[in-house]
Amino acid sequence: NAGVMQNPRHLVRRRGQEARLRCSPMKGHSHVYWYRQLPEEGLKFMVYLQKENIIDESGMPKERFSAEFPKEGPSILRIQQVVRGDSAAYFCASSPPGTGNNEQFFGPGTRLTVL
Amino acid sequence: AQSVTQLGSHVSVSEGALVLLRCNYSSSVPPYLFWYVQYPNQGLQLLLKYTSAATLVKGINGFEAEFKKSETSFHLTKPSAHMSDAAEYFCAVSVNTGNQFYFGTGTSLTVIP
Numbered sequence: 001n002a003g004v005m006q007n008p009r010h011l012v013r014r015r016g017q018e019a020r021l022r023c024s025p026m027k028g029h030s031h032v033y034w035y036r037q038l039p040e041e042g043l044k045f046m047v048y049l050q051k052e053n054i055i056d057e058s059g060m061p062k063e064r065f066s067a068e069f070p071k072e073g074p075s076i077l078r079i080q081q082v083v084r085g086d087s088a089a090y091f092c093a094s095s096p097p098g099t100g101n102n103e104q105f106f107g108p109g110t111r112l113t114v115l
Numbered sequence: 116a117q118s119v120t121q122l123g124s125h126v127s128v129s130e131g132a133l134v135l136l137r138c139n140y141s142s143s144v145p146p147y148l149f150w151y152v153q154y155p156n157q158g159l160q161l162l163l164k165y166t167s168a169a170t171l172v173k174g175i176n177g178f179e180a181e182f183k184k185s186e187t188s189f190h191l192t193k194p195s196a197h198m199s200d201a202a203e204y205f206c207a208v209s210v211n212t213g214n215q216f217y218f219g220t221g222t223s224l225t226v227i228p
Contacts, residue, residue, distance in 0.1 A: 004158075033215065042119075042205055042218035043159075056214060091158060093216075102147045102166045102209065104216060108158035 002027065004094050004107035005074075012113045019079040019086070021110045025094030032075040033104060034067060037089040049075060079112075087114045117142045117208045121219035129227045134193040136222045138180075138206030141187065148189040149207040149216070150180055159205065165189060176200070201226045 005024040013019050025032050030051055035043040048056040049069035060067065064082075069075040079086055089111045093104040122137040140146055147166045151159040163174025170182040180191045189206060206219045 031214075035216075035218075040220075042220045043207075043216070044218070045215035048214050059215070102164065102211070105161075106151070106159040111156070 006107040021077040022074040023092030024074045029094035031095045033093040035091045082114045117217045119219035125223045127225040128196045134196045136191040138189045140208045144210045147209045151205045153203040196226045
């Protein structure tokens with residue numbers, strides 16, 4: 001059973017460009033979570049999605065950031081008009097229905113560098 | 116609200132010595148507690164978790180942690196450090212009424228040969 005997959009693993013963007021980060025949850029998992037890890041810090045929750053629904057986006061910056069988890073295909077975290085402060089590692093986690101508070105499986109992360 | 120404090124951002128131990136990484140949590144409801152390990156440029160790997168069963172939890176790679184409600188602590192220990200234990204360790208908390216994990220700022224473990 002493949003784990004959570006994220007791509008790309010490394011992404012370099014110039015200021016003002018768009019970044020798209022993809023996450024494929026583990027097989028059988030319908031819940032996805034995105035976290036951001038700034039340098040020298042722990043992971044901070046951004047958003048929690050189920051298929052076609054955003055359940056909790058309380059940690060998502062109000063502007064430039066959006067997330068989706070379509071019926072088919074991976075979950076996507078989209079950052080428009082990136083700035084240097086967006087440079088971070090972005091981790092996706094997934095869980096089976098009903099277990100997200102005690103079991104989340106993390107992907108390897110996407111390391112975004114904004115030049 | 117939930118939060119996690121990891122005392123000591125950097126810990127160094129000699130190979131073969133005891134590893135003790137500290138984690139204190141704050142939660143208004145019974146928590147679930149986790150320890151994750153992160154190797155350089157990799158994702159998070161679950162070491163162990165406490166979900167209201169036995170208070171002494173055994174995990175992978177010889178690690179264990181004890182939930183102490185009176186001290187609001189969940190410290191991670193390993194009797195004998197190995198060079199391969201050098202990594203970043205994160206403590207996290209969640210609750211059964213929520214879905215997000217709250218992470219500490221991490222402790223970087225160095226093992227000295």
